[in-house]
């Protein structure tokens with residue numbers, strides 16, 4: 001149900017932690033602790049935000065997103081599904097650390113099937129810093145989540161006046177407020193305190209998303225980072241510790257040393273699902289260029305970076321999709 005006339009859109013804010021909820025630490029210098037301030041208190045500090053929407057705030061976790069995990073992901077899905085199914089909300093905002101924000105966004109994108117805007121937001125400077133970016137980012141995220149034109153656009157990330165789609169967005173700078181980019185696709189829109197612009201029309205959800213198991217954890221998928229002078233050891237170790245899937249953060253177009261590729265081929269033969277991605281940070285990984293994917297039984301991640309390829313592969317394995325051509329098809333969707 002959309003807000004009409006004088007009725008304000010109902011936005012549910014789910015707090016998970018991160019720098020946006022960070023507070024200066026007693027440890028001197030520029031040290032701070034993530035996740036100290038509740039979502040409700042973050043909102044209370046922003047002038048005029050109550051004129052944007054009717055806000056309810058709940059805390060799902062209070063962690064730096066380096067500690068993001070399946071339990072919090074399952075809790076988020078459960079709460080969002082309940083809110084959507086009960087028609088409690090017109091939009092959802094999730095406050096989140098920036099380190100793994102793209103992984104949570106992409107996870108939710110793959111399992112949630114709704115046109116309700118789901119917007120992740122964070123900040124690069126803690127709430128107590130000079131020039132804290134959290135309040136403006138949160139205001140803009142609320143604006144996006146409250147807007148009818150945000151419906152049917154999947155899971156979005158809003159920081160620094162820019163709106164990104166879950167599939168394409170990446171953190172690209174360790175400290176800058178201009179860190180989120182979509183190197184292969186560009187942003188989907190722009191927002192500031194006075195305006196909201198999407199560059200393309202919405203493409204409403206068409207269902208057939210991946211199912212989430214009843215309870216965590218998701219199947220284990222390890223990422224192996226490729227480098228010069230690489231042998232088979234990391235791949236063999238991953239298989240020994242029970243990885244059901246391996247994502248290669250390959251050099252270049254998803255390449256790796258002969259030793260590593262041979263070990264991956266052996267792993268694939270044993271039923272471990274292997275996906276080649278790239279450590280480069282932009283561009284597509286193509287099939288059968290320098291590596292014989294057809295022969296070795298590998299899939300490639302296309303545009304998905306290793307951390308997003310890992311999320312998708314966990315979900316595919318959980319859904320019983322392990323055959324290389326079926327995995328490849330799912331990556332292309």
Ligand SMILES: NC(=O)CC[C@H](N)C(=O)O
Nearest residue numbers: 018019064065097098099
């Ligand atoms: N800017 C940030 O949000 C990074 C802080 C923290 N490492 C996190 O991801 O939660």
